Amino acid sequence: MLAVCLGLSVTLQTVASAQEPEEEARLLKAVFIYNFAKFTRWPDHVLSDRDYPLTICTAGSDEMLDALARLAGRQVQGRQVVLQPIDHGENSPPCHLLYIATSERNSFPETIAQVNGDPVLTISELPGFARGGGVIELYREQGRIRFLVNLRVARERGLEISSRLLNLAEIVNGEGGQ
Numbered sequence: 001m002l003a004v005c006l007g008l009s010v011t012l013q014t015v016a017s018a019q020e021p022e023e024e025a026r027l028l029k030a031v032f033i034y035n036f037a038k039f040t041r042w043p044d045h046v047l048s049d050r051d052y053p054l055t056i057c058t059a060g061s062d063e064m065l066d067a068l069a070r071l072a073g074r075q076v077q078g079r080q081v082v083l084q085p086i087d088h089g090e091n092s093p094p095c096h097l098l099y100i101a102t103s104e105r106n107s108f109p110e111t112i113a114q115v116n117g118d119p120v121l122t123i124s125e126l127p128g129f130a131r132g133g134g135v136i137e138l139y140r141e142q143g144r145i146r147f148l149v150n151l152r153v154a155r156e157r158g159l160e161i162s163s164r165l166l167n168l169a170e171i172v173n174g175e176g177g178q
Helices: 002-016 021-038 064-069 108-114 151-156
Strands: 054-059 079-086 097-100 121-124 136-141 144-150 170-172
Touching (some): 021 054, 021 064, 021 121, 021 136, 021 144, 054 064, 144 151
Parallel strands (some): 054 079, 097 121, 121 136
Antiparallel strands (some): 136 144
16 A cells, blocks of 8 residues: 555655645545555446446535546556546436545535445545545544545445555444444
C-alpha cells in the first residue's frame, strides 16, 4: 500500500508542490481514494468485461472534486478511471465508487440509499459517514489523513477490502461490534 501510495503521490507531487497546504491535503485524499479503488475487489460479475472502465461517481460538490478529476484516465486494476457526476434521480449511472461531497451533509443517507444493495464503494469526508451507512470515511487527526471503514456495510455490498488496507484503518460496525 505504501509503495502504491508513494507511486501516485510522486506523480501528483509535482502538481502539489506549488499548491497551498489545503490543496496538498486534497490531492493526498485523492491518492487515498485511488488506493481504496486499487485495494477493493468487486464481485466478478460487476467487472466481467475487461474493457469496461472503473467509474467513480460524485454526488454534490466540494473542493475535493478538482483533486478527484486528476484521477480520470489513470488505471485501476487494468481499467481506465472515469468520473461521472450523479443527480438525486432514479437514472443514476452505474458506479463502482461513489464519492459523496460535503455539500450532501444533510442528504447523504438518501444518496447512500440510491446505491443500497449495489456493490458500490461509498466514500466521504462527512463526519459520521461510516457509522451512518457509508463504507469509508476520510478524516484528519493531528495533521494526518486517516480513515474509518464500515466493514459490515462493505461485506453487505459484496466488496472485499484488502487486509493490507484494513490494517491501516479504524474499523467500525465490523465483526468486533465497534
